[in-house]
Amino acid sequence: MDTLNRGIRDAFRNSIRTFGIVLILAVAIAMTLVMFMALKTVESKIESVKSSIGNYVTVSPAGIHGFEGGGELLTSSDIDSIKTMSNVKGVTSTLNDRLRNGDDTNLESAIEPGSFGNRQQERSGDSSSGNTSQNENNNPNGQPQGEFKMPVMVVGTDDLSITASLNVSELNITSGEKFDAASEEAVAMIGTKLAEKNNLSVGSTFQAYGQNVKVVGIFDGGNDFANNSVVMPIKTLQKLSAQEGQINSIIVEATSIDSVSTLETDIKSKLGNKADVVSQQDSSNQAIQPLENIKSISFYSLIGALISGSIILFLTMLMVVRERKREIGVLKAIGSSNAGIMAQFSVEALVLTITSSVVGIIIGVFMSNPVLNMLVKNAATGGEGPLGRPGQGGAGMMMRFGEGMMSGARNVLNNLSATVGWEIILYGLLAAIVIAIIGSAVPAYIIAKVRPAEAMRAE
Amino acid sequence: MLKVKNLTKIFHQGDKEIIPVNDISFNVPKGDFAVILGKSGSGKSTLLSLIGALDKPDEGSIEIDGEDITKMGDNKLISYRRDKIGFVFQNYSLIPNLTAQENVMIPMEFIGISLKARKDSSSRLLDRVGITGDTQNRKPGRLSGGEQQRVAIARAVANKPKLILADEPTGNLDSKTSKIIIDLLKELSKTEKMTIIVVTHDEQITRLADKTFRITDGKIS
Numbered sequence: 001m002d003t004l005n006r007g008i009r010d011a012f013r014n015s016i017r018t019f020g021i022v023l024i025l026a027v028a029i030a031m032t033l034v035m036f037m038a039l040k041t042v043e044s045k046i047e048s049v050k051s052s053i054g055n056y057v058t059v060s061p062a063g064i065h066g067f068e069g070g071g072e073l074l075t076s077s078d079i080d081s082i083k084t085m086s087n088v089k090g091v092t093s094t095l096n097d098r099l100r101n102g103d104d105t106n107l108e109s110a111i112e113p114g115s116f117g118n119r120q121q122e123r124s125g126d127s128s129s130g131n132t133s134q135n136e137n138n139n140p141n142g143q144p145q146g147e148f149k150m151p152v153m154v155v156g157t158d159d160l161s162i163t164a165s166l167n168v169s170e171l172n173i174t175s176g177e178k179f180d181a182a183s184e185e186a187v188a189m190i191g192t193k194l195a196e197k198n199n200l201s202v203g204s205t206f207q208a209y210g211q212n213v214k215v216v217g218i219f220d221g222g223n224d225f226a227n228n229s230v231v232m233p234i235k236t237l238q239k240l241s242a243q244e245g246q247i248n249s250i251i252v253e254a255t256s257i258d259s260v261s262t263l264e265t266d267i268k269s270k271l272g273n274k275a276d277v278v279s280q281q282d283s284s285n286q287a288i289q290p291l292e293n294i295k296s297i298s299f300y301s302l303i304g305a306l307i308s309g310s311i312i313l314f315l316t317m318l319m320v321v322r323e324r325k326r327e328i329g330v331l332k333a334i335g336s337s338n339a340g341i342m343a344q345f346s347v348e349a350l351v352l353t354i355t356s357s358v359v360g361i362i363i364g365v366f367m368s369n370p371v372l373n374m375l376v377k378n379a380a381t382g383g384e385g386p387l388g389r390p391g392q393g394g395a396g397m398m399m400r401f402g403e404g405m406m407s408g409a410r411n412v413l414n415n416l417s418a419t420v421g422w423e424i425i426l427y428g429l430l431a432a433i434v435i436a437i438i439g440s441a442v443p444a445y446i447i448a449k450v451r452p453a454e455a456m457r458a459e
Numbered sequence: 460m461l462k463v464k465n466l467t468k469i470f471h472q473g474d475k476e477i478i479p480v481n482d483i484s485f486n487v488p489k490g491d492f493a494v495i496l497g498k499s500g501s502g503k504s505t506l507l508s509l510i511g512a513l514d515k516p517d518e519g520s521i522e523i524d525g526e527d528i529t530k531m532g533d534n535k536l537i538s539y540r541r542d543k544i545g546f547v548f549q550n551y552s553l554i555p556n557l558t559a560q561e562n563v564m565i566p567m568e569f570i571g572i573s574l575k576a577r578k579d580s581s582s583r584l585l586d587r588v589g590i591t592g593d594t595q596n597r598k599p600g601r602l603s604g605g606e607q608q609r610v611a612i613a614r615a616v617a618n619k620p621k622l623i624l625a626d627e628p629t630g631n632l633d634s635k636t637s638k639i640i641i642d643l644l645k646e647l648s649k650t651e652k653m654t655i656i657v658v659t660h661d662e663q664i665t666r667l668a669d670k671t672f673r674i675t676d677g678k679i680s
Contacts, residue, residue: 002564002565002568002574006557009556009557010556013555013556326552327554329513330548330552330554331554331565332513332537332540333511333513333540333546333552334540334541334546334565334566334569334614334615335537335538335540335541335542335566335569335570335618336537336541336565336569337534337537337569338533338537340569451513451514451515452513452514452540453505453508453513453514454514456513456548456552
């Protein structure tokens, strides 16, 4: 109790000295804290960017991209082989097709062709008359110019929870309900735009591939393209379109963000030439690069601040202890133990450090935003190249998703600001206390070990 | 009470050897007021440091009540200094940010006396050395040299040691105050049966001594 009392009183025995020590330590602690906050903030931003990208790997048949290209579709045996791999959390397979009004369906697209649609139609018409290599299966042609109507996209899926496979960011059921994705019944969910255009509601039927399909739900996918589409259980679509066992996209969910790259490589080597394997990792790496730069700046600054902070704290305590070497000698002469002296100086160091930490934390909180803003400004200038490039997705919607993410990352940089968590403050305090104990106990121990006569000769 | 035998201490300064205590032997009986007289640099302070276990000798033995302190380990030396020795230094060596009373209380804290008992006992001791009333609550900086040395004496006797070692206790004091301090020490040796060894260069003090040793160039004559 009295050792504690003496330690506390010693910390404040000279107000100018105490003020100087507290100020020096507070600045060192504030610097460390700012760098720590910068690191933590950037780390959490990187995590949130990564998780917004999703840990998915898209496997498409080789040579086929959306409805472009040619080659053989994937089959259920490919799915089975992927399912046995490590790092796989879930596998979703989809089959995409286009329903043409008149030929395949009585549905009319809610999207007008416009100049883009007409141009695409024109070009596919040209190519089919010139060479027959493209779009034989998916893109029937020969419709007279001008009467061209946009096809309706149909997606067959075996998992409605993986919305990326449906080309939507989220699936809101506006009426009816979701179907059982494992079903083989002739049921479908349709987008709101398509339902409106064709006057369809839950319970009505429409024609597809010459059969009646019942609408069980109407959804809002958040974008016009998705809202003009039909979603069916994959087995239903395979049966109706006479493509049993065929798959044109597999979405593999990795167990974690960090295993995506490994999984991508594994799938590539397993399926070989049969499939094109794409993940968002490469593009996400580009998006994250500026953040990674800030992270490494903050990391090294944190190390620097920690080292210099520790040295400042250590040397300050060393001086505090050394200037009272004689007093330590006297205390030992009148019967104090080494442990008692260490305890007294540790208490003094702790009081000084806790006082400095409180001041340092206040300074740190005020300094963190300006410092982070400066870091972000620097990194944004350096990172313009990779940020400007478009993302590389799977189908068209994937491309849009990728680009959205890019601008999202840019926003992350602009809006990046430090938030002070209690956890961070506690970490800082804990670190300072550990350094203070080492910084005071070690010199106190060294002097306490010296023979009192020698300690008392010091002046 | 105190038996010093063939005591030698050697300091090394570069290639040079300094022997401030050179094969010294002497005895002091219990309750005596002994004076070790010597000039500056004669080795008298070093001798006192060795007896008080503030330093270790290179050769010889120091027996206190039959126990040889030169054979004690560090932990035993701590309790030896705490329980059996009281120090009085030339420059008082009080802890500057503690009051007179708190300074006297420190040694008692080391032997585990309760706070209340420490307060009562320290106050009584200070009364006895002539530091009374509010003066007891002053810090050393607000006390005169004589007052500080009285506080130091009260601190030295706080744990009722068997041996008081005073290193030039009057070195910083005028002759009038010096006499008061020496009388106080002499009185303690009689009433409390404490053995007192005073190291000094002041011939005057030897007049009060039960025993006087003269030390020259590390040797007692």
